Amino acid sequence: MHISQKKFGTFQNQEVPAITLTNKNGVSITATPFGASIVEWNVPDQKGVLDNIILGFNQLDEYIEYRPYYGATIGRVAGRISQGMFSIDGKSYQVSQNENGNHLHGGIQGLDTKLWNFETKKRAHEASIIFSCEDQHGSNGYPGNIMVQVTYTLTDEDEWKVAYSASTDQPTLFNPTNHVYFNLHGDISKNILDHQLFVHAETYAELGDSNNPTGRLLPVEGTPFDFREAASVSQSTESDHPQTKKVSGLDHPFVLNPKKDQLDASIFDEETGRKIEMTTDQAAVVIFLHNGKAEGYTLNGQPIEAYSGITLETQALPDAINQENFGDIILRPENPYTSETVYRFVLES
Ligand code: GAL
Secondary structure (H helix, E strand, C coil): CEEEEEEEEEECCEEEEEEEEECCCCCEEEEECECCEEEEEEEECCCCCEEECECCCCCHHHHHHHCCCCCCEECCECCEEHHHEEEECCEEEECCCCECCEEECCCCCCHHHCECEEEEEECCCEEEEEEEEEECCCHHHCCCCEEEEEEEEEECCCEEEEEEEEEECCCEECECEECCEECCCCCCCCCCCCCEEEECEEEEEEECHHHCEEEEEEECCCCCCCCCCCEECHHHHCCCCHHHHHHCCCEEEEEECCCCCCCCEEEEECCCCEEEEEEECCCEEEEECCCCCCCCCEECCEECCCCCCEECEEECCCCHHHCCCCCCCEEECCECEEEEEEEEEEECC
């Protein structure tokens, strides 16, 4: 295991590094404390050529200027909270409304816009970056001072483990995710519609106005949401189903039934042999296909067309606080939060 650091940019007069962990196979992940974001994941293809398989800029300024959520830690609450309104124990709260009247991805100053503290740790077969931050009572309208830790670990088994923990001094909401976009071609001039997607989900959440869940969980059977056997991502974009038409692809929560060591989702690119296997303890995964072209910015000089990347955002179901049976995302002082998602790189021959 090898750990290195270089300057990535400057934020509020502070120098911000990019930290790279490299394992014995030459696989590396690079992350920055700005937004506790992963910015690169380099893996080989069948010919041994290393490429970056995630969307990420090569300097900090663009993350600050464009806030594309690429690879960032999202919170306090990932996805949308309808109208930014909810109540906890009978008390109503209004959090910041940063998208069509809704609260999206933690609000105007979500955790992805903060400069986190960090330390690194090296062990025999793995190395970690431990990011931590405090988000104060009232931040984006949320109650409670919270302490959050996100640990990125790269192992010699080519796993990227993302472990979260959080605590609060009064009841609040917490439902984080990582907004990594994969493109297993390692070349964004090729889109991800040919990737083979597997999702261990029997149901998905229907979307209504402004892409908020309606509260209905619908069976995937007989729909373009059925990825219980691996199928091409394009089955969603080529379908006439009103839910896929609505978002020009996928931007949907899939309901998982996580069990220890069970594969919950995977994506595979036949051309390069690259595969990502995902396991999580979270109840859902939001799959988004970067359904539109990025306007106003490029990725290291290249246009970011629609379908340049695919996310596997593990979390509790979006808008859980306002829906029945969507799970409990209230963080309480007596019950700290922990969760882990593992993305494992596999090279198929
Ligand atoms: C996704 C969300 C999309 C879009 C995207 C960020 O998680 O579901 O609708 O907002 O993040 O561009």
